[in-house]
Amino acid sequence: MTTEINAPAGTKIVLGSNQYGKAEVRLVKITRDTDRHQIQDLNVTSQLHGDFTAAHTDGDNGRVVPTDTQKNTVYGLARNGVDAIEEFLVQLGDHFTGEFEWITGGRWAAQQFFWDRINDHDHAFSQNKSEIRTAVLEIGPDGEKSIVAGLEGLTVLKSTGSEFHGFPVDKYTTLKETTDRILATDVTARWRYNPEAVEAGIDYDAVYSSVRSLMLTQFAQTHSYALQQSMYNMGQAVLEAHPEIAEIKMSLPNKHHFLVDLEVFGQDNPNEVFFAADRPYGLIEATLSREGTEANHPVWANIPAFI
Amino acid sequence: MTTEINAPAGTKIVLGSNQYGKAEVRLVKITRDTDRHQIQDLNVTSQLHGDFTAAHTDGDNGRVVPTDTQKNTVYGLARNGVDAIEEFLVQLGDHFTGEFEWITGGRWAAQQFFWDRINDHDHAFSQNKSEIRTAVLEIGPDGEKSIVAGLEGLTVLKSTGSEFHGFPVDKYTTLKETTDRILATDVTARWRYNPEAVEAGIDYDAVYSSVRSLMLTQFAQTHSYALQQSMYNMGQAVLEAHPEIAEIKMSLPNKHHFLVDLEVFGQDNPNEVFFAADRPYGLIEATLSREGTEANHPVWANIPAFI
Amino acid sequence: MTTEINAPAGTKIVLGSNQYGKAEVRLVKITRDTDRHQIQDLNVTSQLHGDFTAAHTDGDNGRVVPTDTQKNTVYGLARNGVDAIEEFLVQLGDHFTGEFEWITGGRWAAQQFFWDRINDHDHAFSQNKSEIRTAVLEIGPDGEKSIVAGLEGLTVLKSTGSEFHGFPVDKYTTLKETTDRILATDVTARWRYNPEAVEAGIDYDAVYSSVRSLMLTQFAQTHSYALQQSMYNMGQAVLEAHPEIAEIKMSLPNKHHFLVDLEVFGQDNPNEVFFAADRPYGLIEATLSREGTEANHPVWANIPAFI
């Protein structure tokens, strides 16, 4: 999508990759076919790809589908129902690439917020803020659909079963080794589906639930010698259980809980009283994939993200 | 606590109410008497009252118990166990007013964050962010303890069963009447306990659970003609069930969900597709109390708060 | 504004103080009488007082001027021009109390965001985020207007000229005395104008600029032995210079900058390298007023605030 432009003498400037759209369209869809309502609560972003050089160089909007129109389209398509967010994004992507010949692709993303029924009530809900579900669809210039699902903000903690020792020591090392510490993190995970599986059809909701559950279970069960190890086990369990997933990336802050020195007050502190620090924090990030999977798939370049 | 000070000629300036302390001491207390750990996750603020005039006028810190010491004391006292946050605040307040003769009172506050066990694991938890529990203790100059408990950030929504009509109309009125709208809010509630009940002893954890449950149930069950009505029913249910509560204040944003006009796209929209707006929002606030309860109890003046 | 209500047998519940309205109406007003535009960027909240018992107990909205109407009124009145935010709030208050006989008072508040011209351009601006200006107007049931102006988010720091010693020591004290530390805070200040001065007319913009300048100057010039002392000097300077101000409240976090121990790395650290901590932080709050000023003026009960 790189386009050459005549620039002032002595410099030739080119417009490289670019996109535009409407971000954070807050959509609440109530399904009320029966008295027992369903709620879908989304935050949707639509960004279009194509040759928009004239808008940049001349302010010519002949190809600029307004971001306002993109917003309207989110609401219009939602009228037909919103199931898995990945499928809703595909509807959006298909619409824009089908409707406007110069739209060669794009990026559509959603956050989903969860709600629980209050006392199993038909139309009263309380928000479950434990985590946010995410999805990104990118349609490439060749029409290939890349789908990355994920979750963010899932905060977990182990009050024991975590050690940290055996690390290299240099003159800047003051950390003491420990065989018992609190391990806590906010899980952000993103997994990319195999294009073949996307083509064949995926039960995205079921996979989401399973991935979430596997990650929680692995975090709980791993006796951890490094947050890297807990992370690896979490990702491995996901890839082993879900052949439809090609690779998974995780970004885990190590939320430090420092044991408070109570000795000076004449008290012991057998791993009971901790100071939960804000900053700085450790930050552990990795990709796990299947052998043979393409490294650095282009979809990742356009995801607010980590290595 | 008002103190006169000699001020420059022509002006006599007095130091009025004042307090100081350490805010947001992040305390995580693990109880590990058995393999099945308990976690208490708190954000504690300690502020002292007394005559600190010399610090203000002369920088004389002879009476200024360092805020660092207040922080240390939070951790030191936590070593002995943290049960209901209200009781922990009382331990803090008793300590400071007992330890330093010139500390005549103070304000101690806490937020509590909740954790659920992962798969009923003994020492692995995931944070339950549905709401935050709060408590404030104020010890007045006469030694009276005022305790205000509360919750914040409890987000609820009804997808029907809410109407709004019959309101006055003037030249600035453009709102249409409706017999079916989404009603959504983030509940912030604070309730003050009767001093007699505080004296006699309260099962603060049990009352908290009950208040939370009553408010959710009333929100769900009320067929609402005004958010004021839902709020009133919520508060009334709490006061009726809990004689130990003298009064309750609630602050409820009306989180607007606007029905999207799809007609222009050739679609109907029978209350299914909504735009969830950020700002502005309605804001509905009230106090419910028992007849004969003192209005404007002084504790409220020192609570980040509403009318 | 306390109203008795028939409650279930055995309990008599009363509706106490209450208010409702529209919060955070984001208003940008461009004055374009000439090519040199002016910008006013406000966040306005309107809350009405009166007897709204029927809305609470019966969902009867006969007296409930919609919050949507309040929002519209903000925009409608802004068309006539927005000068000092205090004066704009008075226009709002006068409008609502004059237009609806049952509106006996209310609370109107605004934040103002500042903009600088880019290269002295006529209509291009960059936001100056150094601080936010605030104002609150409360009209009481007797029609009295209370006006509280303020600023928030003004972050200041002294890299020397701050000491802290001479404080009491107990078993929880680990802080070392220091004769040279960093002193840093985010200034939140609110000052209440004399009702007589309000009546006579005040140049609110000029007083705001002067108060801001006096506070900065006093913070800079005070060789500080306690943040309390810096705060006191700041407030005193304001009251001495501005007879139209009855009292001022300040809330100053002590933003700790901890000297990093570099000795273990073989380095000295003569007050050069600091860790800027997030939480916990000190919190220093006080009221300064003139002798004879009413303590605990009721307007403060309705300001998100401190003692």
Place this chain on the structure above:
Amino acid sequence: MTTEINAPAGTKIVLGSNQYGKAEVRLVKITRDTDRHQIQDLNVTSQLHGDFTAAHTDGDNGRVVPTDTQKNTVYGLARNGVDAIEEFLVQLGDHFTGEFEWITGGRWAAQQFFWDRINDHDHAFSQNKSEIRTAVLEIGPDGEKSIVAGLEGLTVLKSTGSEFHGFPVDKYTTLKETTDRILATDVTARWRYNPEAVEAGIDYDAVYSSVRSLMLTQFAQTHSYALQQSMYNMGQAVLEAHPEIAEIKMSLPNKHHFLVDLEVFGQDNPNEVFFAADRPYGLIEATLSREGTEANHPVWANIPAFI
């Protein structure tokens, strides 16, 4: 950095790109060689690259330089002085890659917060929050240093001189064309320096000031027919003036200011009264580079970022 690992039967899982370190080390460095102090206020992140497979698969920390050590190193190196943040990051990167043979590269990033002197005082400052300066250094496995500088949070607005028309219309289009609207955005920009210029030495502070100034000037001077056009002019001016910059990416939200319809209240509104909306917002992103510049330079994959 992809490493093969023996995985359970039927699956072969590989650890792909990964990194770890300490994020958001808050460093305040005071230079006090003379009575006129200088302040550097940074938020530094250090992340290391290398073969850390054993930590992931076996919890073997033999190569895991603790994140705590990385934090300490930030403070230790800061003792020697902090000039341009880019140069400080290079010191960090050189240290880690030089100190530990298995550290083959890494990513070091910083935010810088600005301070102004209060009344030209020697050691009293107020924070200038108009924008945040950023920098990222990545050292690749071949030792090549990529440096990306930037700024974020620079909020600008034009009250006229912005039009939007000529866009395509479909059934979802409801937006009206306009020849006069408010144009407002928060500028996030990141520019990558030529490796040759990095090698030869760059006056990073001077370039930063110049880029900031050029962007403000272009934003102000461009009579805009599309935010894309304003953005393009901003980037073009930067590339034309600074041969040491290879490419620049910008991400500009279109912060909508909607003209309020006052006609229903009997008022006109000649582009004077606006509602400043929060969400959704337009989002305009692009890369400008010089002809022949490598597209998709790998450093961008590791920057929280846009296309």
